[in-house]
Amino acid sequence: xxxxxxxxxxxxxxxxxxxxxxxxPTDPTGDTDDTGDTEIGTFQTISQQQELxxxxxxxxxxxxxxxxxxxxxxxAIRGNGILEAGETSEWFYVCNEEPPALYDGPGLDGRVIFxxxxxxxxxDVEGVRLELMYDNLELDQPVGLxxxxxxxxxxxxxxxxxxxxxxxxxxxxxxxxxxxxDQVQVSYEAGMLGLALHPDWPETDEIYVTYNTEEGTxxxxxxxxxxxxxxxxxxxxGFDESTEEVxxxxxxxxxxxxxxxxxxxxxxxLLMSVGDGGDFTAADDRxxxxxxxxxxxxxxxxxxxxxxxxxxxxxxxxxxxxxxxTGFRNPWQWDIDDVTGEVWAGxxxxxxxxxxxxxxxxxxxxxxxxxxxxxxxxxxxxxxxSASCDIETxxxxxxxxxxxxxxxxxxxKVYRGSDFPWLQGSPVFADFCQGMVWYLDSNDRxxxxxxxxxxxxxxxEDDEGELYLVDLYKGEIHKMVPHxxxxxxxxxxxxxxxxxxxxxxxxxxxxxxRPNAPFFTHLDTEKSRWMLIPRQExxxxxxxxxxxFPTGSVLMKRFDVVGQPxxxxxxxxxEDGDWLSQSYRYELDxxxxxxxxxxxxxxxxxxxxxxxxxxxxxxxxxxIAGGRPAGVGQQQVHGAIWYPSTGRWADQATTLAExxxxxxxxxLESDPLVDPYDDSEPLELRAxxxxxxxxxxxxxxGGGGYGGADYRYKPDxxxxxxxxxxxxxxxxxxxxxxxxxxxxxxxxNSVLWQRLRRSDEYRMPPYLxxxxxxxxxxxxxxxxxxxxxxxxxxx
Numbered sequence: 001x002x003x004x005x006x007x008x009x010x011x012x013x014x015x016x017x018x019x020x021x022x023x024x025p026t027d028p029t030g031d032t033d034d035t036g037d038t039e040i041g042t043f044q045t046i047s048q049q050q051e052l053x054x055x056x057x058x059x060x061x062x063x064x065x066x067x068x069x070x071x072x073x074x075x076a077i078r079g080n081g082i083l084e085a086g087e088t089s090e091w092f093y094v095c096n097e098e099p100p101a102l103y104d105g106p107g108l109d110g111r112v113i114f115x116x117x118x119x120x121x122x123x124d125v126e127g128v129r130l131e132l133m134y135d136n137l138e139l140d141q142p143v144g145l146x147x148x149x150x151x152x153x154x155x156x157x158x159x160x161x162x163x164x165x166x167x168x169x170x171x172x173x174x175x176x177x178x179x180x181x182d183q184v185q186v187s188y189e190a191g192m193l194g195l196a197l198h199p200d201w202p203e204t205d206e207i208y209v210t211y212n213t214e215e216g217t218x219x220x221x222x223x224x225x226x227x228x229x230x231x232x233x234x235x236x237x238g239f240d241e242s243t244e245e246v247x248x249x250x251x252x253x254x255x256x257x258x259x260x261x262x263x264x265x266x267x268x269x270l271l272m273s274v275g276d277g278g279d280f281t282a283a284d285d286r287x288x289x290x291x292x293x294x295x296x297x298x299x300x301x302x303x304x305x306x307x308x309x310x311x312x313x314x315x316x317x318x319x320x321x322x323x324x325x326t327g328f329r330n331p332w333q334w335d336i337d338d339v340t341g342e343v344w345a346g347x348x349x350x351x352x353x354x355x356x357x358x359x360x361x362x363x364x365x366x367x368x369x370x371x372x373x374x375x376x377x378x379x380x381x382x383x384x385x386s387a388s389c390d391i392e393t394x395x396x397x398x399x400x401x402x403x404x405x406x407x408x409x410x411x412x413k414v415y416r417g418s419d420f421p422w423l424q425g426s427p428v429f430a431d432f433c434q435g436m437v438w439y440l441d442s443n444d445r446x447x448x449x450x451x452x453x454x455x456x457x458x459x460x461e462d463d464e465g466e467l468y469l470v471d472l473y474k475g476e477i478h479k480m481v482p483h484x485x486x487x488x489x490x491x492x493x494x495x496x497x498x499x500x501x502x503x504x505x506x507x508x509x510x511x512x513x514r515p516n517a518p519f520f521t522h523l524d525t526e527k528s529r530w531m532l533i534p535r536q537e538x539x540x541x542x543x544x545x546x547x548x549f550p551t552g553s554v555l556m557k558r559f560d561v562v563g564q565p566x567x568x569x570x571x572x573x574x575e576d577g578d579w580l581s582q583s584y585r586y587e588l589d590x591x592x593x594x595x596x597x598x599x600x601x602x603x604x605x606x607x608x609x610x611x612x613x614x615x616x617x618x619x620x621x622x623x624i625a626g627g628r629p630a631g632v633g634q635q636q637v638h639g640a641i642w643y644p645s646t647g648r649w650a651d652q653a654t655t656l657a658e659x660x661x662x663x664x665x666x667x668l669e670s671d672p673l674v675d676p677y678d679d680s681e682p683l684e685l686r687a688x689x690x691x692x693x694x695x696x697x698x699x700x701x702g703g704g705g706y707g708g709a710d711y712r713y714k715p716d717x718x719x720x721x722x723x724x725x726x727x728x729x730x731x732x733x734x735x736x737x738x739x740x741x742x743x744x745x746x747x748x749n750s751v752l753w754q755r756l757r758r759s760d761e762y763r764m765p766p767y768l769x770x771x772x773x774x775x776x777x778x779x780x781x782x783x784x785x786x787x788x789x790x791x792x793x794x795x
Contacts, residue, residue: 050563054642055526056518058095059675061642064562065093099640100649106658107643107650114509114532116552117496119488119572119580128420129483130452130469132476134171139164139475144195144261145460145468150202152463159191159472160184161211165238168462177238178207178229185212185222185255193224193260193332199268205232207239208247208270208298210260222255226262226272228298228306247298247306250289252277257330257348266341269297269310273345275330280368280378283327286318291367293331293343293359295324314362327365327394333458334359335427337414338465344427346411347397351731352383352761354409355397356429356440366394373400374761382732383761398444404766406431407698407705410456415439417465419482423449428467430456433703437469448597448614453578453628454478455702473702492568492584492593497532497554503592504565506530506556511661513652515631516639517673517689519621520765520772524606526560529631533661541664545634545671549573555629561604565590567612571622571629579628581618609769621697621767630697635713638672673713677774687782688713690775691722694765707731709741718790719744724752725789732762744786753780 054061144157147168156164156174161181166174184192190212198206207229212222226248229239252258257275265271272294276282282290297308309321316323334345343359353372357365369376373396375389376382401409412428426439428449437450457472467480489495492503499505510530518527533539537550549555553573559566565586571579584593585600600612622628637652657665674681676690692713698705700712707730714721724741733739734754743749755764757776 052093052095052526053644055514055528057093057523057526059514059640059678060096060099062093062095102640103648103650105650106655107641107648107652108511108646108655108659111659111661112507112509113536114507114534114554116534117507117532117554118494119582127422127483128450128480130450130454130478131481133468133479134166134477137166137171137174137475137477139477141191141457141472142470142475142477143191143193143457143472145458145470145477146195146197147460147462148197148201149463154460155195155197155207157192157195157209160186161192163192163195163207163209163238175238177232177234178209178241180209180211180241180244183211183213183215185214187212187255189258189330189332190222190255193258194262194272196262196264196270199264202232206230207232208262210262210272212255212258212260222252222258222277224250224252224258224260224274224277245306248272248289248294248296250274250277252279252290254278259328259331261332261334263334263336265295265336268299269295270307271295271324271336271343273328273331273334275328275332276367283364283367286316286320289320289322291326291328292319292323293325293328293345294322296322316362324361325359325363325365325395327363327367327370328357329367329371331357331411333411335411335413335459338416339414339425342414344398344411344414346409346429348408349403352403353397353400354403354406354431356399356409356411356427357395358398360395363395364393365397366391370394372397372402382734399440399446401431401446402761402766405434406436407433410458412437412456412459412469413461413467415465415467417461417467419466419480428459430454430459430469432456432472433698450480451578451580451615452478453576487597488570488580488582488595490595492586492595495570497556497570498568503568504558504586504590507532510556511656511659512641512643513632513637514639514641515636515673515693517636517676517693519631519693520690520768520775521559522561522608522770523773524562524604524608526563528558528560530556531632532556536660538663539656539661541634541662541666547629547633549629551575555632561610562606564588564605565593566604566610568593569618571618579622581615581622583612583614583618585612611767611769621765631693635671635673635692671713671715676778683778683782683785684718685715687779688715690778694772694775707741719786720790725786734762742783742786742789744788745784747780747783750783753783 050064052058052062052064139156139158141159142156143159146155148155152168153165154168161179161184162176163178164174165177192209192211194210196208198204210224210226213225214222225246228245228247230243232239254277257277259273259275262270262272274290274292274294276291279290282288295310295313297310300308302308313321313324328347330348331345332348334343336343345357345359347355347357349355349371355372368378369389370391371383374383375391408431410430410432412430414425414427415423423439426441428439430437432455435452435454437452438446439449441447454469454471455473456469458470460468460470469478492498493500497507510532513529513531532554534550534552540548542548551573555571557569567586568584571581574580583596585596586593596612597614599614602610604610622630634653639652640649641652642649656662673689673692674685676686691711696711697703699709701710709722709724711722719725719742727741729739729741729751734751736749739749739751741751747753755762756779757771759770763771
């Protein structure tokens with residue numbers, strides 16, 4: 001186990017570091033019984049000692065020491081608490097090494113019934129919630145939904161090449177009106193992409209679609225095709241495939257970054273977005289139509305082609321006449337505001353930023369030279385804020401958010417309905433991976449709107465301007481509807497989830513738990529966790545060891561920095577199966593904590609940055625694919641914990657089962673994670689446990705992590721099961737000549753190791769302000785110990 005460890009030399013780093021980032025231990029000096037002062041010139045050397053209860057810093061308990069030098073006025077330990085130049089302070093801790101003997105039985109004698117606490121299982125964000133529509137409608141990866149107000153019917157575009165149609169009030173009426181699945185090339189991003197009804201529909205019974213196809217490719221992997229179908233005849237199934245007229249074809253290098261959305265403008269011209277298709281030169285290539293917005297006239301074709309080029313298209317400096325704007329990576333969803341005519345587009349970023357753009361006709365929106373708010377180094381796909389790319393010459397995004405808050409933007413609609421007057425005129429958008437939904441206020445500031453469990457693939461609006469969210473994978477359609485639910489209480493003491501007289505402490509019905517492999521936050525941060533299970537309900541244990549909590553369950557986690565409470569995070573299990581999250585920031589004296597509505601960044605008592613997320617920000621780690629709650633389940637809690645109320649060490653899963661909180665006792669068959677920092681455990685299991693906790697919430701199938709890695713704990717599969725051993729990185733080569741994500745025997749050439757050591761926007765995990773130095777050593781040693789990739793596929 002861990003012995004003397006430096007927790008942070010706040011001004012100049014933590015001791016000396018060698019090439020392996022090993023931290024050099026330094027013993028505290030002076031009187032450590034309480035406080036001792038020794039005059040050294042104009043400074044005093046001061047040492048303090050605190051006992052550490054069992055927890056994340058020391059699993060089996062230990063002691064924490066602080067040593068500082070203080071000039072007597074501005075304090076490292078005494079004074080005003082602000083570190084000044086020349087003053088230093090260091091925290092050290094020593095952990096008890098031997099695991100205690102476990103109590104032969106449950107750690108608790110009984111269960112105190114939990115009656116629930118605010119906001120309750122049926123609450124939602126104040127004023128708005130989602131209502132599942134058409135729950136008996138079966139859709140296969142819907143990527144577009146368009147309302148036809150001339151017939152009160154929806155047209156739904158499905159990725160695999162079909163277009164369905166159903167009545168707004170009768171989803172059972174759904175029928176297929178076009179099926180070209182035999183022509184559509186389908187992959188992760190490729191498929192049928194866009195649908196638009198002719199502006200004079202149904203008098204002009206034409207629809208326009210975009211889709212990927214392999215037909216006619218000469219030099220690339222795919223063709224993006226814009227086609228027209230005509231002669232709508234519902235009695236004969238809608239549109240005849242034989243009426244297709246191919247208006248435009250664009251070849252691309254890869255079947256990704258397609259864009260493909262289409263929409264008619266108020267003047268009847270057609271606007272179409274096209275991604276870069278993997279060609280970073282396309283934006284500035286005057287012969288290419290990729291990385292662009294195109295504006296064409298399908299009703300007034302030029303000679304020898306099926307479309308015309310509007311005379312008022314902007315002069316793009318030698319670009320083809322169809323080009324309306326350039327400099328986009330993958331603007332796959334966008335919208336034209338019905339009132340202003342402004343075009344709002346989401347552009348999916350590569351490694352660092354997601355963009356919301358107000359598209360400027362004739363403008364260059366930066367890609368590939370700019371991503372988000374920084375210039376890019378094209379030699380390694382990285383944003384380099386010190387680089388110069390004449391960034392002011394490019395159109396800046398209206399809003400951009402970093403990848404520690406999401407991974408792929410889905411642009412929605414500018415709200416023009418009547419149900420939410422306060423939202424009128426605001427662009428609404430979502431993150432595809434995390435399910436969070438935001439809007440931009442009148443000052444273009446992002447405001448939180450909804451926390452969902454959806455992979456939002458597209459938005460839609462009905463004839464009244466009300467908004468619908470469409471889940472790509474579930475095939476569900478949800479409508480935003482008014483709701484009289486309230487926000488969580490303003491003060492933590494008002495929630496009923498904690499002791500109102502001491503909001504740092506939970507209710508007597510709260511059951512403590514600790515993950516075998518906790519999330520890393522900072523080396524001076526201690527976390528306390530509790531679960532509250534209502535009435536006589538039980539946790540359902542899935543076959544894979546995951547847990548399904550009953551409605552009304554509550555999970556709480558308190559963060560303490562060098563002994564001072566900083567934050568309490570709470571998650572409530574809702575009736576719809578999702579979780580509502582809320583963070584509370586403690587007052588300096590710990591007397592109460594206030595609700596955090598917008599992300600806050602501040603400096604902790606130990607002088608490092610701390611971020612408290614808004615309600616949506618929690619879901620970057622508590623992902624849909626990961627099942628939302630993290631740090632629970634049989635792999636995480638099948639291990640020892642200290643129960644303060646009884647003074648016992650006992651197995652957590654055994655305690656929960658004995659109290660009747662689990663629906664099965666098969667937990668003994670689970671394969672628990674190990675403590676990554678316990679060097680008595682096998683190196684590979686420690687490394688896999690750390691990656692499971694800190695990385696797999698995103699890096700697993702459906703988790704949204706870029707590159708297809710799978711870092712879930714699968715000891716039987718070893719490194720091969722991670723799917724990245726020996727593989728080239730898809731983004732950010734970290735300035736390496738021949739990089740691999742995991743290069744056996746060579747941590748220096750492994751992007752995984754390089755990124756977890758960084759503290760900038762390329763850091764992994766992305767939510768950390770500082771890297772985990774112990775994990776750097778651990779993962780580095782594990783990679784260096786690998787002889788090969790096992791059964792992993794060749795790069």
